[in-house]
Structure formats: structure tokens, C-alpha cells
Amino acid sequence: MTKYIIKRVLLMFFTLFVITTICFMLIRILPREMPTDKVQAQAIAERFKALGYEEPLLTQYWIYLKNIFTKGDFGTSWYIAFRQPALSVLVDKLLPTVLVNLYSLLFSIPIGIALGIYAAIKKNKWQDSVISTMVILFVSIPSYVYAFLVQYFLYFKLGWLPLQVYSLADGGGSWLTWKMFHSMIAPVLALSFGEIAGLCRFTRAELTETLTSDYMLLARTKGLSKAQATTRHALKNAMVPILPMIISSFIGILGGSMIIEEIFSVPGVGQLYIKSINLLDYDVFMMDSVFYTFVGLLAGIVVDISYGFIDPRIRMGEK
Amino acid sequence: MAENMQNIQIPKEMFEFVNHGERIADKKFEDKPIGYFKDAWIRFRKNKASVVAAIVIIAIVLFAFLMPVFNTRYDSRFMDAYYAKKAPRHTALRQFGIADGGVDRTFSEKSLIKAIAIGMAAEDVDGTGDVTLEEGMASEYQPVLNIGEGIEKKRGKNVDITYPDGRIDAYLETGFLYLSIEQSEYQKIVDWENATGKKVLYPLIEDNKYNMDPADANNWYKAKKNQPVYTKGSGKDKEIHYEPGMVLEDNYKRNEDGTAKFFEMTGGGTLATAQYKVRVLYYNYYQYKNGFEPNYILGTDSQGYDLALRLAGGIKLSLLVAVFVSVINFLIGALYGAVEGFYGGTTDIIMQRIAEILSGIPFIVTATLFQIHLSNRIGPIPSLLFAFVLTGWIGTSSRVRTQFYRFKNQEYVMAARTLGAKDSRLIWKHIFPNSLGTIITSSALVIPSVIFQESMLSYLGIVKLGSAGTTSLGTLLSDASSIWTNYPHLMICPAVVISLLMISFNLFGNGLRDAFNPSLRGVEE
Numbered sequence: 001m002t003k004y005i006i007k008r009v010l011l012m013f014f015t016l017f018v019i020t021t022i023c024f025m026l027i028r029i030l031p032r033e034m035p036t037d038k039v040q041a042q043a044i045a046e047r048f049k050a051l052g053y054e055e056p057l058l059t060q061y062w063i064y065l066k067n068i069f070t071k072g073d074f075g076t077s078w079y080i081a082f083r084q085p086a087l088s089v090l091v092d093k094l095l096p097t098v099l100v101n102l103y104s105l106l107f108s109i110p111i112g113i114a115l116g117i118y119a120a121i122k123k124n125k126w127q128d129s130v131i132s133t134m135v136i137l138f139v140s141i142p143s144y145v146y147a148f149l150v151q152y153f154l155y156f157k158l159g160w161l162p163l164q165v166y167s168l169a170d171g172g173g174s175w176l177t178w179k180m181f182h183s184m185i186a187p188v189l190a191l192s193f194g195e196i197a198g199l200c201r202f203t204r205a206e207l208t209e210t211l212t213s214d215y216m217l218l219a220r221t222k223g224l225s226k227a228q229a230t231t232r233h234a235l236k237n238a239m240v241p242i243l244p245m246i247i248s249s250f251i252g253i254l255g256g257s258m259i260i261e262e263i264f265s266v267p268g269v270g271q272l273y274i275k276s277i278n279l280l281d282y283d284v285f286m287m288d289s290v291f292y293t294f295v296g297l298l299a300g301i302v303v304d305i306s307y308g309f310i311d312p313r314i315r316m317g318e319k
Numbered sequence: 320m321a322e323n324m325q326n327i328q329i330p331k332e333m334f335e336f337v338n339h340g341e342r343i344a345d346k347k348f349e350d351k352p353i354g355y356f357k358d359a360w361i362r363f364r365k366n367k368a369s370v371v372a373a374i375v376i377i378a379i380v381l382f383a384f385l386m387p388v389f390n391t392r393y394d395s396r397f398m399d400a401y402y403a404k405k406a407p408r409h410t411a412l413r414q415f416g417i418a419d420g421g422v423d424r425t426f427s428e429k430s431l432i433k434a435i436a437i438g439m440a441a442e443d444v445d446g447t448g449d450v451t452l453e454e455g456m457a458s459e460y461q462p463v464l465n466i467g468e469g470i471e472k473k474r475g476k477n478v479d480i481t482y483p484d485g486r487i488d489a490y491l492e493t494g495f496l497y498l499s500i501e502q503s504e505y506q507k508i509v510d511w512e513n514a515t516g517k518k519v520l521y522p523l524i525e526d527n528k529y530n531m532d533p534a535d536a537n538n539w540y541k542a543k544k545n546q547p548v549y550t551k552g553s554g555k556d557k558e559i560h561y562e563p564g565m566v567l568e569d570n571y572k573r574n575e576d577g578t579a580k581f582f583e584m585t586g587g588g589t590l591a592t593a594q595y596k597v598r599v600l601y602y603n604y605y606q607y608k609n610g611f612e613p614n615y616i617l618g619t620d621s622q623g624y625d626l627a628l629r630l631a632g633g634i635k636l637s638l639l640v641a642v643f644v645s646v647i648n649f650l651i652g653a654l655y656g657a658v659e660g661f662y663g664g665t666t667d668i669i670m671q672r673i674a675e676i677l678s679g680i681p682f683i684v685t686a687t688l689f690q691i692h693l694s695n696r697i698g699p700i701p702s703l704l705f706a707f708v709l710t711g712w713i714g715t716s717s718r719v720r721t722q723f724y725r726f727k728n729q730e731y732v733m734a735a736r737t738l739g740a741k742d743s744r745l746i747w748k749h750i751f752p753n754s755l756g757t758i759i760t761s762s763a764l765v766i767p768s769v770i771f772q773e774s775m776l777s778y779l780g781i782v783k784l785g786s787a788g789t790t791s792l793g794t795l796l797s798d799a800s801s802i803w804t805n806y807p808h809l810m811i812c813p814a815v816v817i818s819l820l821m822i823s824f825n826l827f828g829n830g831l832r833d834a835f836n837p838s839l840r841g842v843e844e
Contacts, residue, residue, distance in 0.1 A: 015679045022680070026688050136368075136829075140822040142771050144778065144796070145814045148803070156804050258683065259775050263800070274779055277687055285687075292681040300679075 075283030097268030101253030116203025138197030369830020446579025448569030652715025660723025722754030756835030
């Protein structure tokens with residue numbers, strides 16, 4: 001197991017390294033725009049020169065890697081937050097993204113799984129077909145349509161929720177206040193519809209498969225009631241693929257949903273990404289790209305490895 | 320199942336031998352054989368949800384392609400800035416109470432009078448100023464569609480004022496506009512008026528203390544602080560309120576003989592070349608200019624384009640991009656997966672590693688980089704296509720690869736190889752058809768995800784389509800995003816279309832998946 005994990009992690013870092021290299025090359029060759037203010041432009045140009053931005057590309061990459069490993073320096077933001085390290089700019093934006101997505105997950109996981117179990121138990125009855133139809137609808141409709149619906153009904157018609165997430169100053173100076181939570185309900189809801197439907201579909205599919213398997217028949221012949229057999233045998237086995245999916249969702253909350261952040265103006269990582277493109281703040285853009293890649297890869301291998309922990313027979317990616 | 324279990328009694332004499340004394344072993348089958356695809360088609364037809372989804376898809380495609388054909392009045396470049404963001408309106412459908420161009424509104428007294436006054440002024444073709452409220456309300460140019468009950472509010476000591484809810488025609492509400500036109504144009508309008516009997520030119524308004532906003536051509540009645548006043552008789556200003564029998568006193572510019580003034584010289588130049596300042600009823604001026612009434616079945620978008628046409632263009636673009644990506648992914652994925660799966664070994668390991676690295680790049684990063692680097696050179700849509708194609712085929716290729724691993728060592732393949740079949744024949748003729756079902760399904764399911772990604776990218780502004788001719792569903796949504804609470808139709812139309820597309824393509828894809836999966840045969844019944 002340890003050997004397997006080490007191998008997967010090393011491979012992940014190799015992939016990350018290659019992608020980082022490609023992104024770096026593609027981003028660094030873009031022309032940099034200077035501020036119109038001449039004094040400032042001069043200062044920035046000097047600074048760029050000092051940082052080695054005019055060296056050949058490979059030398060620049062060497063400097064970039066050296067800075068990351070020796071100083072943890074991923075570059076500097078020049079426009080979003082003048083002369084702040086790109087890493088700290090990103091870290092500042094993490095909390096809102098994580099909170100919104102965490103709330104959404106905590107809200108949707110129990111509901112999604114419960115609905116999935118219920119549908120699987122009532123398979124081919126009307127309850128199942130209602131849930132399955134809803135699931136198809138809710139899985140297909142894009143999240144931003146939910147966002148508009150939530151805004152329209154809960155803000156515009158009923159006035160229960162604010163239109164957008166409060167800024168830090170309006171929300172009482174902290175992301176964890178009650179007022180802040182209230183303003184986050186709207187994006188959380190918009191994210192949750194799809195999440196619930198997806199989980200419900202997955203749970204139902206897995207559970208119906210285990211419910212019809214032979215060991216369930218054995219359990220019933222041994223004299224277990226249907227409820228006992230379901231909770232003790234079917235549910236446990238159905239959880240084998242569901243748990244890794246949930247774990248990967250928890251890693252995915254770092255990345256968040258760009259479009260939901262844009263609609264509800266959550267000052268998170270996704271909004272930072274859009275801002276960095278619009279303002280041509282390349283170091284932040286690079287930072288954000290590497291971050292997204294890392295989160296994606298991490299979620300991937302954590303799923304594979306957690307399979308191994310939950311069910312030691314499974315080794316994902318092994319021959 | 321229950322019917323089959325019944326005990327069916329058939330009398331013995333009803334049985335007869337099928338082939339008594341006849342050899343049928345060498346005869347050809349009378350029925351046509353049911354192949355893989357025919358079988359899939361039969362089972363696809365049984366799945367009602369997918370059939371409905373397919374019909375919805377066809378309907379949307381027809382809408383996208385036929386809308387510009389049937390809509391001969393507007394083309395994608397027809398734009399009217401005064402009729403921007405307006406609600407759906409159609410002259411024929413109006414009579415049934417739908418697409419009446421109306422928006423619900425709570426009026427203040429001043430805004431209600433102002434709206435009603437537009438209808439009254441439209442009836443006053445000669446500028447005599449003696450139109451009654453009833454005539455104005457009956458006018459076909461009356462913007463106020465209905466006035467309902469309202470909220471009562473106390474005003475002053477004991478006067479109750481109601482603020483009625485109502486519905487107002489967003490097109491007629493534009494009312495009158497000042498225009499500066501050529502003299503020859505003026506003559507043309509007069510001719511048009513005589514020919515059609517519709518009035519375009521209306522009297523100009525006096526610039527005095529009773530004209531609350533000289534730039535607004537709808538202030539034709541005497542008012543102070545927006546409240547209409549009555550000055551006749553005593554000569555003193557007396558405020559009037561909205562009530563039955565309300566009379567508005569006109570404030571028209573008049574010639575010396577007392578008739579209303581319809582035009583005025585403006586700008587420099589000689590008498591012959593000077594421009595005329597005129598006041599037009601925009602609804603009729605629109606007809607004079609274009610030759611038809613404004614009929615926008617889905618309303619107009621934020622700039623004044625016909626929303627139905629924009630929507631059709633957006634659907635067309637989204638679908639074309641999606642289908643193109645799906646086809647290219649199919650081709651690349653099939654080729655890559657086939658080579659990977661067939662040859663295996665080192666080739667497979669290297670190719671897998673490449674695919675893994677490519678799939679590790681988040682799509683949003685790929686799309687952004689392609690846009691930044693290429694959109695200036697080859698345009699935003701081709702660079703979007705490249706971004707989709709760069710990583711999109713990986714899913715297809717891994718499916719093909721799995722199928723190749725399953726089938727390449729089977730006996731029939733070995734038999735074909737022994738008979739001397741080349742690699743390419745083995746790959747395409749013998750093994751590849753096994754994976755066709757799965758990859759057709761995955762190609763169908765690529766379409767909704769491409770539509771979603773595309774709309775998301777153009778919503779976020781990463782893909783900037785910009786020019787007036789091309790639009791996508793995401794652009795329509797992002798145009799509407801800041802103003803849609805006031806103009807819901809701008810958001811509802813694209814959102815409904817995109818949701819319908821996503822739902823039906825997903826259902827359609829699921830239907831295909833079930834139909835192409837032979838192990839499900841007989842399970843559904």
C-alpha cells in the first residue's frame with residue numbers, strides 16, 4: 001500500500017511539473033502591459049528586470065522554480081494587490097470559496113444520500129420514478145440557472161436573502177459571522193441542487209446494484225429482515241464507491257465554482273482567476289492555474305487511494 | 320409477467336405442424352436479421368423519455384435554423400435602440416392576451432398620468448388640445464393596458480391617493496420623440512401619412528415653465544413639478560389629479576393663427592437646406608421607417624435586436640460548436656484509443672502518460688490560454704474549438720482502449736489474424752465495431768457538456784464574441800445578468816432554452832447508452 005501511494009504521489013507531482021512547465025511557458029511569452037503612469041511604469045520595468053523577466057525563457061523558468069523551492073515565492077501580483085506575493089493573494093481568497101462550498105456539501109450530502117437510498121429501496125415504484133425524474137432534471141440544468149432562480153425568488157420576490165454575498169466590511173469583519181452566513185445561503189442553495197441530484201443518482205445506482213446481489217439473498221435466507229440486510233450489508237458495500245466520491249468533493253471545494261462566485265460576487269479563488277485575466281496579472285493567473293491543476297490532480301489520486309483504504313482489494317490505476 | 324403464467328388452454332385440433340415432411344434447413348430466413356444497430360434502434364424507440372428528448376432537440380434545431388428563414392422582417396443586424404429590452408409583443412397574438420408587450424408596474428399618480436397622456440396626445444392629430452380622458456384611454460396608442468386596484472396612501476389631511484398596479488405596453492410607452500430630419504424627409508412622411516392614414520408627426524411643445532423637461536417629447540400638457548395644472552379660466556395654476564373626466568391642458572407651440580406648429584427650423588444653413596425639428600410618435604415612425612409594426616415574439620435584447628433571432632443564432636452557434644467538438648473527439652479518440660489498446664506495451668504506457676498529463680490541465684485554464692494566445696489571430700470561436708479538442712478526446716480514447724483490451728485476444732480476432740488479416744483490418748473491421756456503441760453514446764453526452772462549458776466561458780467573459788453578427792447563449796445570459804431583474808424575459812428565454820437543451824441531450828444520451836448496451840436486453844420489460 002505504502003509503495004502504491006508513493007508511486008501515485010510521485011506520478012502526480014511529475015504530471016503537475018509538466019503542466020506547470022507548459023503553463024509557465026505559455027503565460028510568460030505573453031506581452032506584459034505597463035501602467036500608463038510613466039514613473040510607475042519605469043519602476044515596474046526596473047523591478048521586472050531585477051526579477052529576471054527579460055532573461056531567456058528557460059532561465060526565467062529556472063528562477064521561477066528556484067524561488068518556489070527556496071523561498072516559497074510563486075511570483076508577485078502587480079495589479080490586483082500591488083507587490084503582494086501571488087501566493088498570499090491566493091490564500092486570502094481561499095476562505096470564502098471553501099466556506100461556501102463546505103456549507104453546500106454539508107447541506108447536500110445527507111439529503112442526496114438519503115434520497116438515493118429511499119429511491120433504491122422503492123425501486124420501480126412511484127416514489128422512485130418521481131425522484132429519478134427530478135434527478136435527471138436537476139442534474140442537467142446548469143448551476144447558473146439555479147443561481148438566477150434563487151436570486152429571482154428568494155431575493156427579488158420574497159426578499160429573504162441578499163442579492164450577493166456581503167463584502168468583509170458589511171458582513172461584520174469576519175467570514176464566520178451569522179450575517180455572512182445568511183448572505184451565503186443563496187450561493188450555497190444554487191450549488192446544492194446539482195450536488196444533491198448527482199449524489200442521489202450515484203447512491204441509487206450503487207445501492208440498487210448491491211440490493212440485487214447474491215449476498216443479499218443469503219442475508220435474507222439467514223433470517224435478517226429487509227431493513228437489517230439493507231443497512232448491514234447492502235449499504236456498507238454501496239458506500240465503497242460513494243465515500244471516495246464524497247472525499248473528492250471535499251477536496252474539490254478548494255477550487256469552487258467560478259460561475260457561482262461570479263454571479264454572487266463571492267470574493268473567492270474563481271473570482272480571482274477572472275480578475276487576473278481581465279487585469280492581465282500574469283503571476284496571479286499562473287498561481288491560480290497551478291492551484292487549480294493541483295486541486296484537480298489531488299482529488300484524483302485521493303479518490304484512487306481512498307478506494308484502496310476502504311476496500312483493500314481495489315488498486316486503482318494498477319494493472 | 321403475470322399474463323405469461325396463466326394457464327392457457329388450447330384445443331388439440333388448433334395445433335398444426337410447421338414443416339411436415341419438408342426440409343427447411345437450407346432455406347433462407349424469411350425475416351430480415353436484426354443486427355446490432357437495428358436492435359439498438361428498436362430498444363431506443365421503446366424508451367419514451369429519450370424519444371421525447373429527441374423530438375425536443377429536433378424542435379430546437381428547427382427553431383434555430385428556420386427562425387431566420389421565416390422571419391423575413393428582421394435579420395440578425397436589424398437593431399432599434401429605442402425598442403431595446405422590450406417585452407414580447409406580437410400584433411396577432413395580442414388579441415389572445417399573450418405577447419402583448421406589457422410589463423406589470425405599480426404607478427405613481429404622476430407616472431400614470433404621463434403614460435395615459437401619451438394615448439391622449441396620439442388621438443390629438445391636429446393639436447387642438449381637446450381630447451378627453453375617455454378618448455385617450457380608447458386610443459390604440461394608449462400604453463396603459465389596464466389599471467388595477469392599488470395601495471391607498473394618505474396625502475395631506477384627508478385626501479386619499481391610490482397608487483394603482485397596472486400593466487403598460489413597453490413599446491407604446493416610448494411615446495413621442497424629437498427628431499431632426501431633412502426637409503425632403505418631412506415631405507415623405509407627410510405623403511406616407513396621407514397614404515396610410517397613420518399619424519407620425521405631432522405638434523411641437525412650447526418651451527416654457529410648464530414644460531417640465533424640454534428634452535422629453537412626452538410632456539405635452541401643462542405641468543408644474545410633474546403634476547399637471549389647469550390654468551384656464553382664472554389664469555391661476557390649479558393642480559389636477561387623476562380622476563374620471565380629467566382634462567389635460569395642452570402646451571403646444573402655436574403659429575400666429577392659433578394652429579399647432581408641426582416643425583421648426585433647426586441648425587444652420589439656408590432656408591432650403593436647414594433641418595426640421597419634428598416631434599414624432601415613435602410607434603408610427605417605426606412603421607414609416609421599416610414598413611411594419613414591431614413584432615418581437617420573444618421581445619428585444621439589451622441592445623434592441625430581435626431576441627428570437629439572437630436566440631436562434633446562439634443555439635446555432637452552441638450546437639455547431641458542440642457537434643463539431645463531438646465529431647472531432649470521436650475521430651481522435653477512436654484513433655488514439657485503437658492504437659493504444661491494440662499495440663499495448665510501451666506504446667500504451669507512453670500514450671497513456673500523455674493523455675494523463677493533458678487531462679490533468681483544468682479545462683478552464685486551457686480555454687483561457689487558447690483565448691489569450693489565439694483569439695486575435697484566428698478568432699474566438701476557432702480558439703475555443705481548439706481548447707475543446709485538446710483534451711476532449713481523452714474520455715473517448717480510454718473507452719475505446721478498454722474495449723480493445725477486452726476483444727483483441729479473443730478467438731475470432733486470432734482466427735482473422737491467422738487468415739492473414741493486416742493490423743489495420745483487425746483494428747477497424749474486427750475490434751473497433753465492438754466499441755462503436757459506447758463511443759457513440761459518449762459522443763452524444765459530450766454535446767450537453769460542451770454547450771454548458773461554452774455558455775459558462777462566454778458568461779464569464781473568457782470568450783468574448785463581441786461582434787454583432789455572432790452570439791452565443793452564454794453571451795445572451797451575460798448581457799442580461801446585470802439588468803434581468805427589471806427585464807426578466809432577457810434571462811428567461813436563454814435560460815429555458817439552455818436548460819431544455821441540456822435535459823434533452825442528457826436524456827437522449829442515456830437512451831442511447833441503454834439501447835447500445837446489449838446486456839440490458841430484456842431487462843426493461
